[in-house]
Every structure is written in C-alpha cells, then in structure tokens.
Amino acid sequence: MNPIKHAVATLCLIAAGGYAYAAPVSVTIDTTRPGPVINKNVYGQFAEHLGTGIYEGMYVGPKSKIPNTRGWRNDVIGALKEMHVPLVRWPGGCFADEYHWRDGIGAREKRPVKVNTNWGGVEESNAVGTHEFFDLAEQLGADTYVNGNLGTGSAQEMSEWVEYMTSDSKSTLAELRRKNGRDKPFKVDFFAIGNEAWGCGGNMTPRYYTDLYKQTETFLRAPKHLRPQIIASGGNDYDTTWTDMISREAKKQTYGISFHYYTIPTGKWEVKGAATGFKEAEWFSTLSNTLKIDSMIKKNVEVLDRNDPEKKIGFLVDEWGTWYDVEKGTNAGFLYQQNTLRDAVVAALNFNIFHEHADRVRMTNIAQMVNVLQAMILTDKDKMLLTPTYHAYHMYVPFQDATSLPITLKDNPQYSYNGSSIPEISASAARAKDGKLYLALVNTNPNQEAEVAVDVPGVAIKSVKGRVLTAPALDTHNTFQAPDTIKPVPFSASAGADGKLTIKIPSKAVIVVAVE
Incomplete structure (x- = not known):
C-alpha cells in the first residue's frame, strides 16, 4: 500500500473509534438536579x-x-x-x-x-x-x-x-x-x-x-x-x-x-x-x-x-x-x-x-x-x-x-461482536450519605481499555480515588486453593495541568471512585 494512503486510512480508523486513540467518552455529572434516593x-x-x-x-x-x-x-x-x-x-x-x-x-x-x-x-x-x-x-x-x-x-x-x-x-x-x-x-x-x-x-x-x-x-x-x-x-x-x-x-x-x-x-x-x-x-x-x-x-x-x-x-x-x-x-x-x-x-x-x-x-x-x-x-x-x-x-x-445524580454520556462507543453491539461504557453517579460524590463505571469491552473524561459543571475536580475490579481472563475466578485470584485493587487518577480529569478504564472492568 502507498505509505500516504496507509497513514490516511489509519487516521480515519482512529477518528472512527477503532483504536485506543479515539476521543474519550464524555461523562458529565449534574449535581444541581439531585434525583431520587437509591434505596x-x-x-x-x-x-x-x-x-x-x-x-x-x-x-x-x-x-x-x-x-x-x-x-x-x-x-x-x-x-x-x-x-x-x-x-x-x-x-x-x-x-x-x-x-x-x-x-x-x-x-x-x-x-x-x-x-x-x-x-x-x-x-x-x-x-x-x-x-x-x-x-x-x-x-x-x-x-x-x-x-x-x-x-x-x-x-x-x-x-x-x-x-x-x-x-x-x-x-x-x-x-x-x-x-x-x-x-x-x-x-x-x-x-x-x-x-x-x-x-x-x-x-x-x-x-x-x-x-x-x-x-x-x-x-x-x-x-x-x-x-x-x-x-x-x-x-x-x-x-x-x-x-x-x-x-x-x-x-x-x-x-x-x-x-x-x-x-x-x-x-x-x-x-x-x-x-x-x-x-x-x-x-x-x-x-x-x-x-x-x-x-x-x-x-x-x-x-x-x-x-x-x-x-x-x-x-x-x-x-x-x-x-x-x-x-x-x-x-x-x-x-x-x-x-x-x-x-x-x-x-x-x-x-x-x-x-x-x-x-x-x-x-x-x-x-x-x-x-x-x-x-x-x-x-x-x-x-x-x-x-x-x-x-x-x-x-x-x-x-x-445515596441520592442519585443525572449523568450524561457522549461519544460512547459500541462494543461489537458478530454483528451485534452494546454500549461500551455504563456509568452511574450519586451523592452518598457521607457527602461525597461517587462515580461507578463499567467497561464491557474485553479487548481494550477506554478513556473517560469526567466533568462536574461548577466543580473543579482534583482527583478520584477508589477501587477497580478486573482480571486477565474472561472467566477469572477464585478457588478454595487460590481464594484471592480476583479481588479489587486501589485505583486513582488526578486532573491534568488543564484541570481536566481523564480516567483510563481497563478492559472488562468495574470501577467505583469518590470524586474529590
């Protein structure tokens, strides 16, 4: 293939979300309109x-x-x-x-x-x-x-x-x-x-x-x-x-x-x-x-x-x-x-x-x-x-x-398999009884990590701290011989110099963090 054409094709794939360099998923949490309590x-x-x-x-x-x-x-x-x-x-x-x-x-x-x-x-x-x-x-x-x-x-x-x-x-x-x-x-x-x-x-x-x-x-x-x-x-x-x-x-x-x-x-x-x-x-x-x-x-x-x-x-x-x-x-x-x-x-x-x-x-x-x-x-x-x-x-x-909070996802790619698709990222946010803002994220894609840009209008986010649960294999599980094969580990991310916070979610993972 002509090197120039190959480069153009690669850029098009990136823009279409085919690779990890796609634009981050935008997650916006509205703290001004609290919803019902999560019983x-x-x-x-x-x-x-x-x-x-x-x-x-x-x-x-x-x-x-x-x-x-x-x-x-x-x-x-x-x-x-x-x-x-x-x-x-x-x-x-x-x-x-x-x-x-x-x-x-x-x-x-x-x-x-x-x-x-x-x-x-x-x-x-x-x-x-x-x-x-x-x-x-x-x-x-x-x-x-x-x-x-x-x-x-x-x-x-x-x-x-x-x-x-x-x-x-x-x-x-x-x-x-x-x-x-x-x-x-x-x-x-x-x-x-x-x-x-x-x-x-x-x-x-x-x-x-x-x-x-x-x-x-x-x-x-x-x-x-x-x-x-x-x-x-x-x-x-x-x-x-x-x-x-x-x-x-x-x-x-x-x-x-x-x-x-x-x-x-x-x-x-x-x-x-x-x-x-x-x-x-x-x-x-x-x-x-x-x-x-x-x-x-x-x-x-x-x-x-x-x-x-x-x-x-x-x-x-x-x-x-x-x-x-x-x-x-x-x-x-x-x-x-x-x-x-x-x-x-x-x-x-x-x-x-x-x-x-x-x-x-x-x-x-x-x-x-x-x-x-x-x-x-x-x-x-x-x-x-x-x-x-x-x-x-x-x-x-x-x-x-906790009190649920409206959350908006934009540019959420699809995880596709054999002609069918589901959303790659699932998210939920709430204000807990301890007063902190919590964010839960799920990456359904087992093949690649995802980037999520978190925005809370009117709030300067400094960092997020919590835990992530993932593992190398789809069927990773605990046994009586190895009871700690899969368990959550600490997770954190900090805002960049531009004041924006981007979270990298591993493939096939669940994350719950407090937004600080």
Whole structure:
C-alpha cells in the first residue's frame, strides 16, 4: 500500500473509534438536579432453602466444629456484614409455596423432616425456621423480607404466621412465640403473598392471583407500628399483565410488585451455558441479555405510571442474576455454579440500571446469597471464598441510600461482536450519605481499555480515588486453593495541568471512585 494512503486510512480508523486513540467518552455529572434516593434495599439478598445455600453454606448448627454463633457460621456472617447486607428474603422462592411455618418452630429435634420437592428431593430438617431466620437478620443488622405460602397454604396460615411474628399481646400465638424463646415481636419489614404465582407458586392467572392476594392481605393483621409492608407476586421477563392487574385492583394494599429475570448466556433454559471456560461469544451474549432488564423495567414502569401516578407502588426485582449449567459432579437441583469476572460485570451493569430507575425500583434481591446461582460466597465444609460478585457489591456500598445524580454520556462507543453491539461504557453517579460524590463505571469491552473524561459543571475536580475490579481472563475466578485470584485493587487518577480529569478504564472492568 502507498505509505500516504496507509497513514490516511489509519487516521480515519482512529477518528472512527477503532483504536485506543479515539476521543474519550464524555461523562458529565449534574449535581444541581439531585434525583431520587437509591434505596439501600436495591442491594438486598436472597436465601432460599436450596442446596447448600442455607445448610452448610450459612447454618451448621450450634454443635458444629466450624466456629458459629447459635449455628450461623462466623466466617460467612462476618463477610456478609462487611458487605453491608441491607435486606434478606426468606424462605423462598419456589420453596416458600410448600413451606408451612409451624414446621420450623419449637425444639429442633422435634421438628418434622420433609422432602424438598423443588430442589434436589433432599430431606429438609426444618432446623432453620422463623426464629433462626430472624437471628440471622439481627446478626447481619439487615431488614427482613418473609415470603408467605399461597401455593399450598391459606390466608389463615399466613395470618397466623404474621400474628406469631408481630403480636405484642397475650394471644395464644404470641405466647407460643414467647415459649419458643422470643419475648418481643420480631421486626418483619416486608411480607410477600406468594411467589411466582404464574409458575411454581400455583400456575395462576393474574386475575385469580389478584383476588387471592386481596383476600389474604385483608387478614394479615398486626399492630400498626409492627405491620410489615405487603408485597404482591408479579410477572417475569416482558410480561406486564401482572403489574397491570395488581396496580389497578390492589393499589391501596400494596407496597410493591415483585418481578423476576435471570440472565442466561444462550437464552435457552435447556442448555444455558457454562459458568467457566466460555469464549467471547458467551461473554457478549451474557452482557447483552442482562441489559434487556432495562427495557423490561421501563415497560412495567409505564404501566405503573398509568395506574399509579402518585408512585406509591414500587417495582421490586426480588429475583435476578446469572443462571448457568450446574457444575459437573454436583446435584442438579442444588444450582451450584462458579462465579467469575463476568458475573461481577453483570452485577455492576444491573446496579447502574437499578439506580436509573430509583423512583420505582426500591428493592432487588440477587439469587442467591451463598452457594446458589450468582452467589456472594462459596463454601466447602469449613472453607470459604468471596466471589467477584461479592466484590462488586462491596465496591457499590456507598450507593446504598445515596441520592442519585443525572449523568450524561457522549461519544460512547459500541462494543461489537458478530454483528451485534452494546454500549461500551455504563456509568452511574450519586451523592452518598457521607457527602461525597461517587462515580461507578463499567467497561464491557474485553479487548481494550477506554478513556473517560469526567466533568462536574461548577466543580473543579482534583482527583478520584477508589477501587477497580478486573482480571486477565474472561472467566477469572477464585478457588478454595487460590481464594484471592480476583479481588479489587486501589485505583486513582488526578486532573491534568488543564484541570481536566481523564480516567483510563481497563478492559472488562468495574470501577467505583469518590470524586474529590
């Protein structure tokens, strides 16, 4: 090729954003127009009686050689406290609609042993019941979200459970709670009537469920200052019919409507894709599929804005996360999967989307906390490791109860693969409770770093300090032999002589920084 023509062609590619010398992505944060508060419960967790998610993963019993407090593992509880878990949902999930609360109270050795028909067909000892769950929440300092049994239960059963947990009277149920070791009422922050009523919770229609919901809610009586907020079981994916029906007909009785969406690399439930050993094609498809939740939220919010313009009803994504084929050699019903850098990027992308919809999205619960699906922690007997998803949650702690700030991205290139594209940079900003301005950035491109020029009109930015999470391989993960293979490291950048600040984000990375 003629050298001059080659140089011109190279310059054209650079101008088009084909190489690292493209103009920086412009990120502008408007501090003069604060938005809604990002509810701390957007960072909520989910603990279902599923596999080793509770038994062994968190609860080993008071007699275990693994150090514990009243049966709950000290190492796991300590790590979760460090992550500032704001809320825990329990006991399910599909398990909730076959769970009868009376099986989980009283002397443990006398509790009935059942079969967990949803997850692995294993024996359920009921060693973890109502009292143990609230002990977990109190050790964590977390709010509580109890899921009632509508599928095989009744309005009476749920009514009696709420009374057992919250009554400060001398009723028979309140006295039974005292006999079982708890004098004061439990603090039940949220109570859901059913779970996935469209599927494992009863294969109901929206009309039938809404009628049952209204009937059941009528009988959930508690002292006014101890009454939980009531949550309705909503839809999944792009189905808005549940949101529409509930928000029109049960508006006054409802704190929020639940919603479920799982990210699957292949988009096929039969063969979902592996948690490790994947190629760039599944890196891209996973990120592309997880970003679809934004349009799903928007469609449901449109319905809510029409039926509930006062914005009294929240949109609660109380099950979300990645779902892969289970690890070879494990019980298929236990949903145990490894957790990689890809999962941390997925988590951060979802956080940024939830922040954008903070006026409606007031709670989310990733599935699940320990040893199940996109877990924060993996255990093997007395061993424990923190996953990349755990580290993403820990990095985003400043966004809990922070005030969201409008953010504008310009010149954001597309990360393209095999003819499809997604935005290369995802960003979110907020003013935290400590008064500092925090910025979160995600680079979805696994092949090249990105430059971001940060501007806060009216503010002279001196530097940013925080942490970055990245790794050499797409599927970098921690193992029990090497538990610190991937973890955040310190990150900082300073303004140049011109007073402008440019951040270089590594490929496939998550960054959270305080702007100073």
